[in-house]
Amino acid sequence: MAEKILVVEDESKIARFLELELKHEGYEVELAFDGRDGLEKALRGDIHLVILDLMLPMLSGLEVLRRIRKTSDLPVIMLTAKDDVSDKVGGLDSGADDYVTKPFAIEELLARIRVALKRKEQHGRKNAEELLEAGSLVLNKTSHRVTCNGEEVTLSKKEYDLLEYMMENRGIVLTREKLIEKVWGYDYYGDTNVTDVYIRYLRAKVDQKYNLSYIKTIRGVGYIFEDRE
Ligand code: CA
Secondary structure, X not given: OOOEEEEEOOOHHHHHHHHHHHHHOOOEEEEEOOHHHHHHHHOOOOOOEEEEXXXXXXXXXXXXXXXXXXXXXXXXXXXXOOOOHHHHHHHHXXXXXXXXXXXXXXXXXXXXXXXXXXXXXXXXXXXXXXEEEEOOEEEEOOOOEEEEOOEEEOOOHHHHHHHHHXXXXXXXXXXXXXXXXXXXXXXXXXXXXXXXXXXXXXXXXXXXXXXXXXXXEXXXXXXXXXXOO
């Protein structure tokens, strides 16, 4: 699927030129000629990168950028007037990924687009590895934080380890012995009933509190984390 680039530029000659060049490179292109329309299109969800002119009618490029950054990390490349250093700094401070000064060489802009898209892709992959999600339940493996409906779920170390292991192995029946081995470690010599106790804690803090039923008992075998009903 072609990546879709939104060009927000009120000078139609530049906008059309960019549209032509970007399409030639194999991108899909959408145009917006003022800041308000640009912002609306940028937040619609199908855009992969925004080329954003600084001086725009309705909303300035900087204001558009600020509002995009409130909710999104969409790559944004600012187009700024030549030598306008303070605008560049302002743009980068507000979260632009890069900027290109007018008049620009199309090859330079294309190179920066490739870099910004690549960076976004790598970042996306990294995030996918760090987050385990089941509906509104989100476990962040990097920060060890768990949220449900955006609310922080406070778990003890063992409760967290147990939930992480179960979410990583969702859909698989896990025996008490397996859970002991993976969560408590090989050197744990206590009763395997400790898993029942911790499953009960987790259910109280996650399933019961948020009216979910992810942690299921498989009678006589163990437990399973299932996010499908
Ligand atoms: Ca302009």
